[in-house]
Amino acid sequence: xxxxxxxxxxxxxxxxxxxxxxxxxxxxxxGTEEEPERERALVFQLKDVEVRYSGHTAVRxxxxxxxxxxxxxxxxxxxxxxxxxLRCLNRMHDLTPGAEVLGQVEYHGENLYGGKVDPxxxxxRIGMVFQKPNPFPKTIFDxxxxxxxxxxxxxxxxxxxxxxxxxxxxxxxEVKGKLKNSGLSLSGGQQxxxxxxxxxxxEPDVVLMDEPCSALDPIATARIEDLMEELKTEFTIVxxxxxxxxxxxxxxxxxxxxxxxxxQGRRVGRLVEYDVTEKIFTAPGDPRTEGYIxxxxx
Amino acid sequence: xxxxxxxxTPLPKSRARKAKNVIATIVISLAFLIAxxxxxxxxxxxxxxxxxxxSWEFLTDDLPFVDRLPGGGMGPAVVGxxxxxxxxxxxxxxxxILGGIYLNEYGGKSPLARFIRFLSEVMxxxxxxxxxxFIYTLVxxxxxxxxxxxxxxxxxxxxxxxxxxxTDQMLSLVPPELREGSFALGSRKVRTIRTVxxxxxxxxxxSGALLAVARAAGETAPLLFTIGIVRETNTDxxxxxxxxxxxxxxxxxxxxxxxxxxxxxxxxxxxxxxVFITTIAARLVTAFFARRQTA
Numbered sequence: 109x110x111x112x113x114x115x116x117x118x119x120x121x122x123x124x125x126x127x128x129x130x131x132x133x134x135x136x137x138x139g140t141e142e143e144p145e146r147e148r149a150l151v152f153q154l155k156d157v158e159v160r161y162s163g164h165t166a167v168r169x170x171x172x173x174x175x176x177x178x179x180x181x182x183x184x185x186x187x188x189x190x191x192x193x194l195r196c197l198n199r200m201h202d203l204t205p206g207a208e209v210l211g212q213v214e215y216h217g218e219n220l221y222g223g224k225v226d227p228x229x230x231x232x233r234i235g236m237v238f239q240k241p242n243p244f245p246k247t248i249f250d251x252x253x254x255x256x257x258x259x260x261x262x263x264x265x266x267x268x269x270x271x272x273x274x275x276x277x278x279x280x281x282e283v284k285g286k287l288k289n290s291g292l293s294l295s296g297g298q299q300x301x302x303x304x305x306x307x308x309x310x311e312p313d314v315v316l317m318d319e320p321c322s323a324l325d326p327i328a329t330a331r332i333e334d335l336m337e338e339l340k341t342e343f344t345i346v347x348x349x350x351x352x353x354x355x356x357x358x359x360x361x362x363x364x365x366x367x368x369x370x371x372q373g374r375r376v377g378r379l380v381e382y383d384v385t386e387k388i389f390t391a392p393g394d395p396r397t398e399g400y401i402x403x404x405x406x
Numbered sequence: 407x408x409x410x411x412x413x414x415t416p417l418p419k420s421r422a423r424k425a426k427n428v429i430a431t432i433v434i435s436l437a438f439l440i441a442x443x444x445x446x447x448x449x450x451x452x453x454x455x456x457x458x459x460x461s462w463e464f465l466t467d468d469l470p471f472v473d474r475l476p477g478g479g480m481g482p483a484v485v486g487x488x489x490x491x492x493x494x495x496x497x498x499x500x501x502x503i504l505g506g507i508y509l510n511e512y513g514g515k516s517p518l519a520r521f522i523r524f525l526s527e528v529m530x531x532x533x534x535x536x537x538x539x540f541i542y543t544l545v546x547x548x549x550x551x552x553x554x555x556x557x558x559x560x561x562x563x564x565x566x567x568x569x570x571x572x573t574d575q576m577l578s579l580v581p582p583e584l585r586e587g588s589f590a591l592g593s594r595k596v597r598t599i600r601t602v603x604x605x606x607x608x609x610x611x612x613s614g615a616l617l618a619v620a621r622a623a624g625e626t627a628p629l630l631f632t633i634g635i636v637r638e639t640n641t642d643x644x645x646x647x648x649x650x651x652x653x654x655x656x657x658x659x660x661x662x663x664x665x666x667x668x669x670x671x672x673x674x675x676x677x678x679x680x681v682f683i684t685t686i687a688a689r690l691v692t693a694f695f696a697r698r699q700t701a
Contacts, residue, residue, distance in 0.1 A: 231591065231592040238590075244606075
């Protein structure tokens with residue numbers, strides 16, 4: 109069982125991540141919907157999660173379960189809190205002064221915000237790809253090797269790790285001759301795949317993607333979508349997207365968020381509906397979801 | 407608008423805008439040329455006057471025993487300037503960079519950080535003679551001795567706020583996404599700063615630090631009553647008095663004897679060359695870091 113509290117530099121291999129002994133995957137978990145088709149191994153369980161920035165609620169009442177080796181998409185209009193919820197999952201909010209996460213976020217049955225949990229250890233297991241490609245101003249090799257070095261991998265191992273990660277990110281063939289070039293010399297789409305390679309080089313358990321294609325052209329987007337499909341066998345992927353077609357094409361499950369104006373006139377994000385993607389897009393249970401996916405608002 | 411004669415007929419006011427553009431261009435170019443005059447004149451004049459006395463002996467020989475007679479050199483002052491400025495840099499640059507890192511990466515907008523930032527801004531504006539006075543009262547009067555080290559302390563006080571401010575500013579230019587990218591891989595703060603933030607700001611920090619060095623090398627006021635005077639080279643910063651090029655320029659230029667005035671010009675040229683070399687070094691280092699990041 110992976111413990112988030114340990115301070116060793118070894119990252120636990122994905123294949124070693126067994127479910128905790130607590131019955132998180134038992135059918136009686138307080139999920140939002142029933143699970144008749146199969147048992148899902150749950151990675152995250154969010155219960156009544158609320159995020160506040162300097163005391164103002166940005167999103168609240170979020171209950172959802174995220175299962176292993178699935179692609180879960182968060183969709184919704186701007187300001188609905190989907191990125192905010194995503195950043196709860198690897199404790200990125202710890203870096204934002206004034207941000208507070210309330211409610212319960214469980215990761216393999218453990219409280220992610222427990223007192224002894226080290227946020228850096230959390231982020232070693234839960235990687236993230238950002239909206240804007242953000243390669244470090246280092247060589248392509250050093251970009252990918254950054255995480256493994258952090259985890260104490262030896263210099264001799266790095267070559268293989270880097271090649272493997274770049275191959276899985278479908279970038280190896282394009283960059284194998286120029287690993288010593290700066291990561292910034294690549295095109296936008298390549299940079300984003302470099303960031304994906306960098307994230308998966310540490311063998312994370314989960315990869316969070318925050319609108320990874322919003323700065324890319326359709327061809328680069330298609331490549332990254334194909335890539336996600338392949339990566340799903342090894343990782344659990346959570347993706348935030350503005351693009352409904354992207355959610356429909358790639359994800360297994362979709363969470364639809366929207367923003368409501370509260371009595372003080374502030375916009376507060378809310379989870380409206382969370383279900384199997386096909387159902388969300390063909391037979392949504394909530395009129396607001398239907399309105400959004402048919403393009404009536406948002 | 408009335409009927410258009412041609413698709414290229416100027417719109418109303420277009421003529422006036424064009425004229426304004428031309429006038430502004432002329433004014434700016436003129437201002438640039440005028441600004442260039444004192445600069446070029448200064449360099450040409452110093453080189454002309456200084457080259458009369460400059461020789462290897464001038465750079466290495468001890469100061470003459472009798473000031474108003476020809477002969478002797480600036481050796482002790484060259485060594486003094488290099489040693490004192492070097493010692494000041496060793497104290498001020500690491501401290502200043504660490505201070506700048508604190509301000510931008512840890513302090514942020516906290517009251518303490520704002521206060522320190524404000525103080526260093528004020529300190530940049532403090533006349534350099536005040537730094538000399540400060541060290542004179544605090545160090546020289548207590549140790550009862552003028553030393554090169556006291557001068558280095560005064561110069562370090564002068565450099566410190568410059569280095570703190572450039573570091574702070576350069577770090578604030580590092581895109582926050584890079585920090586996030588590093589944190590998202592499980593990196594901790596110090597490692598993120600060392601491996602991602604600092605290399606990204608290195609060019610700016612290095613050139614800022616070297617400009618502070620160049621500025622300190624030319625300062626006279628902080629050294630006037632902290633280092634004293636010496637005629638032979640003194641390589642010990644902690645013992646005995648010392649001298650520097652800037653101080654030599656000051657004392658020789660105010661003399662009525664033409665040999666001394668010439669010596670002042672020679673010292674001035676030497677100092678300008680030292681500052682010039684430092685500045686070129688700054689440029690080269692900046693270019694080196696910039697190339698390493700984007701190549």
